[in-house]
Amino acid sequence: MGKVSAKPVLFANSIPAQAPMDPEMTNSSASEAVAIGAAKRTPEVIARRVRGLSDRAIAWLFIAPTIVLLLAINVFPLIWTVYLSFTNYKANRAARGVEWVGLDNYRRVLTDSDIWHNMLVTGHFLLWTMTFQVLIGFGLAWLINKNFKGHGVWTTVILLPMMLSPAVVGNFWTFLYQPQIGLFNYIVGFFTGVDPSSFEMIGSVNLAPWAIVIVDTWMWTPYVMLICLAGLRSIPDYIYEAAEVDGAGPLRTFWSITLPMVLPFLMLAVLFRAIENFKMFDLVVELTSGGPGSVTELASINLKREAFEKWRTGLSSAFAIILFVTVFGAANIYVKALNRVKQR
Amino acid sequence: MNRFFKTAVPLVLATVASGVAGKAAKAEDITLCWAAWDPANALVELSKDFTAETGVGMKFEFVPWPNFADRMLNELNSGGKLCDLMIGDSQWIGGGAENGHYVKLNEFFDKENISMDDFAPATVYAYSTWPKGEPNYYALPAMGDANGWFYRKDWFARPDLQAAFKEKYGRDLAPPKTQLELKDIAEFFQGREIDGQKRYGVAIFTERGSEGITMGATGALYAWGFKYENTPGKYDMEGAVNSPEAVEALEFYKELYKCCTPPGYTDSYMQESLDAFKSGQVAMAMNWFAFFPGLYKDEQVGGDKIGFFVNPGQKVEASTLGGQGISVIAYSDKKDLALQYIKWFAQPEVQKKWWSLGGYSCHVAVLNDPGFKDSQPFAADFLLAMDGVQDFWQEPAYAELLLSMQKRLHDYVVADQGTAKEALDKLIEDWTEVFQDEGKL
Numbered sequence A: 001m002g003k004v005s006a007k008p009v010l011f012a013n014s015i016p017a018q019a020p021m022d023p024e025m026t027n028s029s030a031s032e033a034v035a036i037g038a039a040k041r042t043p044e045v046i047a048r049r050v051r052g053l054s055d056r057a058i059a060w061l062f063i064a065p066t067i068v069l070l071l072a073i074n075v076f077p078l079i080w081t082v083y084l085s086f087t088n089y090k091a092n093r094a095a096r097g098v099e100w101v102g103l104d105n106y107r108r109v110l111t112d113s114d115i116w117h118n119m120l121v122t123g124h125f126l127l128w129t130m131t132f133q134v135l136i137g138f139g140l141a142w143l144i145n146k147n148f149k150g151h152g153v154w155t156t157v158i159l160l161p162m163m164l165s166p167a168v169v170g171n172f173w174t175f176l177y178q179p180q181i182g183l184f185n186y187i188v189g190f191f192t193g194v195d196p197s198s199f200e201m202i203g204s205v206n207l208a209p210w211a212i213v214i215v216d217t218w219m220w221t222p223y224v225m226l227i228c229l230a231g232l233r234s235i236p237d238y239i240y241e242a243a244e245v246d247g248a249g250p251l252r253t254f255w256s257i258t259l260p261m262v263l264p265f266l267m268l269a270v271l272f273r274a275i276e277n278f279k280m281f282d283l284v285v286e287l288t289s290g291g292p293g294s295v296t297e298l299a300s301i302n303l304k305r306e307a308f309e310k311w312r313t314g315l316s317s318a319f320a321i322i323l324f325v326t327v328f329g330a331a332n333i334y335v336k337a338l339n340r341v342k343q344r
Numbered sequence B: 001m002n003r004f005f006k007t008a009v010p011l012v013l014a015t016v017a018s019g020v021a022g023k024a025a026k027a028e029d030i031t032l033c034w035a036a037w038d039p040a041n042a043l044v045e046l047s048k049d050f051t052a053e054t055g056v057g058m059k060f061e062f063v064p065w066p067n068f069a070d071r072m073l074n075e076l077n078s079g080g081k082l083c084d085l086m087i088g089d090s091q092w093i094g095g096g097a098e099n100g101h102y103v104k105l106n107e108f109f110d111k112e113n114i115s116m117d118d119f120a121p122a123t124v125y126a127y128s129t130w131p132k133g134e135p136n137y138y139a140l141p142a143m144g145d146a147n148g149w150f151y152r153k154d155w156f157a158r159p160d161l162q163a164a165f166k167e168k169y170g171r172d173l174a175p176p177k178t179q180l181e182l183k184d185i186a187e188f189f190q191g192r193e194i195d196g197q198k199r200y201g202v203a204i205f206t207e208r209g210s211e212g213i214t215m216g217a218t219g220a221l222y223a224w225g226f227k228y229e230n231t232p233g234k235y236d237m238e239g240a241v242n243s244p245e246a247v248e249a250l251e252f253y254k255e256l257y258k259c260c261t262p263p264g265y266t267d268s269y270m271q272e273s274l275d276a277f278k279s280g281q282v283a284m285a286m287n288w289f290a291f292f293p294g295l296y297k298d299e300q301v302g303g304d305k306i307g308f309f310v311n312p313g314q315k316v317e318a319s320t321l322g323g324q325g326i327s328v329i330a331y332s333d334k335k336d337l338a339l340q341y342i343k344w345f346a347q348p349e350v351q352k353k354w355w356s357l358g359g360y361s362c363h364v365a366v367l368n369d370p371g372f373k374d375s376q377p378f379a380a381d382f383l384l385a386m387d388g389v390q391d392f393w394q395e396p397a398y399a400e401l402l403l404s405m406q407k408r409l410h411d412y413v414v415a416d417q418g419t420a421k422e423a424l425d426k427l428i429e430d431w432t433e434v435f436q437d438e439g440k441l
Helices: A004-011 A027-041 A044-050 A055-084 A091-096 A105-112 A111-143 A149-161 A165-176 A182-192 A208-232 A238-244 A250-278 A284-286 A300-310 A313-343 B002-026 B038-054 B065-077 B090-098 B106-111 B121-129 B159-169 B179-189 B212-223 B242-261 B268-276 B289-297 B335-345 B348-357 B379-387 B399-415 B420-437
Strands: B031-034 B058-061 B085-089 B141-142 B146-152 B200-203 B282-288 B305-308 B324-328
Touching: A027 B268, A055 A313, A091 B065, A105 A313, A111 A149, A111 A208, A111 A250, A111 A300, A149 A208, A165 A182, A165 A208, A165 A284, A208 A250, A208 A284, A238 A250, A250 A313, A300 A313, B002 B058, B031 B038, B031 B335, B038 B058, B038 B289, B038 B335, B038 B348, B038 B379, B065 B085, B065 B090, B085 B090, B085 B335, B090 B121, B090 B324, B090 B399, B106 B335, B121 B141, B121 B324, B121 B379, B141 B335, B146 B212, B146 B289, B146 B379, B159 B179, B179 B200, B179 B242, B179 B282, B200 B242, B200 B268, B212 B242, B212 B399, B242 B420, B268 B282, B268 B289, B282 B289, B289 B305, B289 B379, B305 B379, B324 B335, B335 B348, B399 B420
Parallel strands: B031 B058, B031 B085, B200 B282
Antiparallel strands: B085 B324, B141 B324, B146 B282, B146 B305
């Protein structure tokens, strides 16, 4: 804020009608001129009301709606969820009354083998989607960065999957994975000679976890590619030219220049995607409903079932808090690592 | 200014008046919520008579089956006013009654001389009463239903297939009388080429997300004599839920799934069963009787090509109950109009028309009619099925109980994890925890 914004508002009506622009005006004085102009256009009714308010008060006035909204839809529900996690509350049986159960819900969640299974499934999904998306995304970005003929068209084509709705993607991949008529099975059969109807991507215990990894990778690799592309294009050409003068080969250039300079971008992409995939729900529900059995039942799917199908509100609140702390803690550690990489 | 007032005031008044008039017209509408399926279309047709007689308009909120419970239970739990009437699943009656979602209808029935004796006892027990069997009515039986079977009658009649079957199994190829016979027939058709196409044995329910695999597997479990409790009302499940017969039945269902379903049939419910049959993939399929009128009319596989049979027994004759009662929602502002609909719907003449349009009436005036059995090719089987129907828990905690069973059955049958005994043991653990939470154990 400072002097620029304060002056015009406080003394809006005492400002001369037209302040001529100095041709050598600095950036700050340009902003001041804009602010003065805005102040002049402020209706007298409003100007009279805010006259006499301090900078800080005006600042609070501006951000108050956002703060209130945040408190109402973020902070309050979070505190309320923490409270509910210590009770046996059931949202569908409100009349039953609420009892304080202490840490019992947390104990139940942390000792439930099914929930640990969900966490393992989520871990598998995270690990492999991140691995594939980073490798393929970086590779595609590197290729697109070559500026070959038609690279713009290819960029658009590659970006298409991430523009679709996850529910739609999940749904149409169930058809692609269909053993008898599915395109995916047909292509695999065509190249390997295996009978397409002899394997079931979403019905097999062994293949289903990979089926969801493939679809997520197909959909979100373009996102990683886009961020990597931004990283690659931010590397100045003179660094490569200097490396060439120093006699560095392509491999050395890649390891010593390209990778280190793209790494912060890559890590940022991984952070965004990992948080998203930790919460992954819609795509997998449409694809497998968590099946066969519970083989692809991610933590978020089980959480939804506990909260809104079984209506164990207290228990699911504890589960949600545990997931929140997990992702929040991991993200914080990761961000610190990211900052260290950026400082190098 | 004067001119402005002269123009604006009448306009505003006219707008307000039309709004009020619109609202008055809307006050005579009621909304009925149900699943989106064939019988719902029949009900829309039937309800036109109600509107013609009473002037009360009918709106409908139909939700596809996979989302029906989720959507409607959320509506009830949030005290929503979307529905004035609801044709809710039979298992919801406990929650509907205990949580105050449904209006108790006893006084209304007494006042309007609606007798529950006019409806088939099994349907009154299943769709209307809570606690079970007590004369506390929260719904009028609206749509009788059970899980049944249909088959390719034209394939069964082919001499070459008849001969091949007889040679292999030593009996005629005919609708099965037992579950084991059903599996024989399914195995016989599995992978067999008929008219140049590869066919499969059977389409059964394996769906994971809502209620599919439970509704399918209980068809086998009930046939083997499965019980939820040793003593009704005591929640003593050990030895009942995991009895040797229950284990055998569950193993059977898994074998049937493994041996005789089409490839990729891992998450299939009503629609997938219909699709598999209508596309000529399978020789037999399970589904609710509610779909049978539509199947019989189907141009490709209906008419002479289709036959129907009741769920085969094994140790006992039993079928999985479907169907629903119609309830008045306690949160509705139009309960009087909703009750008026129920009074109209309970009339024998309306019930007869309901059956003729494709709805399964539970009224004795329809079911006891001498011509009923011959009125449709599946009518006799429907009566037979309704004689031996069994339902899932109808407890207020039904959703928790159902989801546990979905998980344990799918883990065992489709995902190949553990044994049948382990699946049922884990189910008892889950259910015990639920009943402990409920304070019933």
